[in-house]
Amino acid sequence: MGVVTDILFIALATAVINNLVLINFVGICPFLGVSRRIDTAFGMGCAVTFVITIAGSATWLISHFALVPGSALVNAVNSIAGSKVVEDMLFLQYIIFIFVIAGMVQLVEMYVRRFAPALYKALGVFLPLITTNCAILFACLTIAKSPELTGNFLFALVYSFFGGIGFTLAIVLMAGIREELDNADIPEPLKGPGITLITAGLMALAFMGFKGMAG
């Protein structure tokens, strides 16, 4: 298969079939917390897509050049020590990824504030909140775990970008449903979080229908 076909498959598989929120159940907190209105939900989705793409690429680069067996840093350490001190540095993967995500979010916030004040205003409080969004760490760890993505930077980039698109899709759908729910006659005990969780469950069931469509 050609590269383009691969990319299309990865895009479809991450955004819809293995949707971060509805199939893997990560990033549930913003999914429930910021899905009251479509425009804020879309803002949150864009912010997550933005950060997930940058964090995914950054962690891929760090992983590739410093953590995996035979990478530049591991080789350097071994040659300085004169013997094989470490096989790989993957035991530091989690803490480094969290560190990098937090740092990148800070950096992106400063950059956006300086060069795109309109975007900064639109993203508002969501941008710093994304630091603790588990969907991002999940995407980074998935990239590090699966061989097809670890070997190819382009695929990792596509994966992380469409992971964010999938998140946006899920949260905007949810916000649309919740806006309609405001006008619906919901039984009193189910109002608020109750009906929201039921809706989320039904959406997850619907998305399971995509299972097995593509890679």
Added chain:
Amino acid sequence: MIPTIILAVCVMLALAGVFAVLLGWANVRWHVDVPAKLQHLMDAMPGANCGGCGYVGCHEYAEAVFHDGAPPDKCPVGGSAVAERIAEIMGIEHVAGVPSRPVVLCGADFDARLKRPEYRGEPTCAAAVMVAGVQGCTFGCLGFSDCVVACKFDAIHIVNGLAVVDYEKCVGCGACVRACPRNIIQMVPFQADAMTVVACSNLDPGKVVRSVCTVGCIGCGICAKLDDIFTVADNNASIDYDRYQADTDLSTSIEKCPRKIIRYAGK
């Protein structure tokens, strides 16, 4: 084992160093100049972030004042002190307004309310208001503390089944007004420390009111005859607060009210 630990420490320290330099550099390189005036405005805000001004938080209000020329007296927490400070920073004239404070338009405590069966449902006003027959009066205070929960300043309490505002602590943010499902808390411009209020919201005819409450307004109109600041509509007397002055004296009406429902609220 030991080399691995040392290595891990070194790598993390190196990474921390790289990010410290990177973020420090970015902070200086991409520094955004906040106008000194805006910075002063932000410092002048009380920082309660209560939303009483109608903006998302203190920061938003400061920006609204700075960019869009929002009026300086919106902050209910800071009151006139903050309004003066804002006016001073912006270089505009601050006309001292009167503070708005909530009044509870129900004067019936637990003993004054009749036809009150035992209610064993969810103990919130929002739930109880859905149920018919929680108490005889369908307008009065339910006494399940929704306003108490909404208040961030510990300024409203349930005293013997009736919400009572503590005007020493109240800042007038209006949270209780929004929380009350029966809409019987109203913001009133406090011209004086103590204001006269008609503490009843019942719109039913006098006969019905008498059957459910020992103090509720029956719409007899005696107060309206004594002073034209009162109007009686829908069997309920109310005061026109636009005409209320600091020296308005309504003590005759207070005395003559057959139900003793015209009362003072305030300090």
